[in-house]
Amino acid sequence: MSVLKIHNTLTRQKEVFVPINEGHVNLYVCGMTVYDFCHIGHARVMVVFDMVSRYLRYLGYQVKYVRNITDIDDKIIARSIENNENYSQLTKRFIDEMHKDEAALNVRHPDLEPLATDSIDDMIAMIKTLIKKEHAYIGANGDVYYAVDSFKNYGQLSKRQLDDMNAGERIDVDENKLNPFDFVLWKSAKEGEPSWESPWGDGRPGWHIECSAMATCCLGNHFDIHGGGMDLQFPHHENEIAQSEAATGEKYVNTWMHNGFVRIDDEKMSKSLGNFFTVRDVLKQYRGEEIRFFVLSSHYRSALNYSDDQLKESRAAIERLYTALRHVDAVENSIKSPYIERFEKAMNDDFNTAKAISVMFECANELNKLKMTAPDEASKLASDLLKMGEPLGLIGQDPEEFLHSDMGAKSTIKSDAIEKAIARRLQAKLDKNWALADQIRDELKDQGVILEDAGKETTWRRASA
């Protein structure tokens, strides 16, 4: 039996995972800033860490999964002014939309989903401590800053030295700061901005402090795994470590996990570059499970290139798995099959979903072979296949329902119309009127419906027209 190893950004190595409290895992992931629809990059974070939490549960751990929501920041304020919409109305709207995307991608809801604006008191308490311990100071402009020079391990996560970085590379150096890399903990409110009372006047929290406060409140000062996108490594997570460890005097996180980017034409997908596809848009053409498969088809730390061809391949792949599961009853396999063992070995190797999925295909291949010759064996393999799909959040739907499900504008013909056409074709076949039978089949094909004759039964599925 292999053991779970996870790549830790702190050490840049795969490490055997040992939870702080036996049998329990505390997991925190940086979630979305809610001022717009989620794009495919956000989908990757949601899906990857959903898979991680599912697999940890699969292994028998009791998991507490926290994913925060950033519902106050500069971009939210800017967007609410732009829309002439109250900021909390705006964020509420996009939180709802995010939850819809989550459901479409078969992402389970995290155990806790704290809001930044519900955690202001905790942040203020932490900032007070930081000032008291002389890790933070009040600038001439009234903002509160964290003093990076006061934290000796600053740069440990992103593996960079303060001296090596080019301060002011992109942004003018703020002269209120002692060190250009000092960052804001509390920002004074400008006229008309949403604000909260604090010992330093009305204002709002800086970005990084919210995660330190929410994570430690929900999971304690020291917890097992903290995740997020690669781009959060610096400065966000570096700053979280600095704040949390300076405030609590304890180690903050054991294992840091960072997922790679989604790219388009070899360029990072991001809101600032404007080259993003929203989950909403992609769902118009592809099923949620196809997007999910696409995300899991490569290792979570590699770059993932988004393209229409990729989504089409994911469709073909997932359809193959569901096709294998048709017309077979899953019956629990009493012994642990080699497929399951190889699946677990792959997943234990830093969540190698690409390899794990390849094991599922091998299992599907054997299942297809045994379906006709040895139904009992096939039933066991079907059960194995479903067992592997569960932690990946794949192939959990009824196969017929999935294959019949609508997947976009091209296939709009209703199910009962399809059934009627199939009945007409059956009569034509009985009459040996092959020309008519083929014509009906071709007509359906033009409408995105593929027929498959199996003995006297005809099954159908939707495909791209």
Place this chain on the structure above:
RNA sequence: GGCUGAGUGGCAGAGUGGUUAUGCAGCGGCCUGCAAAGCCGUGUACAGCGGUUCGAUUCCGCUCUCAGCCUCCA
């Protein structure tokens, strides 16, 4: 400038010091009224140059190319 990561067959994408990844596409066959699905067979792949080794795509060095971060970002 500093710091990361990556370059695998037509495409996508794992992995390994010597033996089949896997999926899609292609080709040949079985099955089928014909298809579809499925099954079987089929591909002289590992950026370049050196080195270590009996043997390297896999380890080491150099070169080239690409991507990411250096206070917007998942």
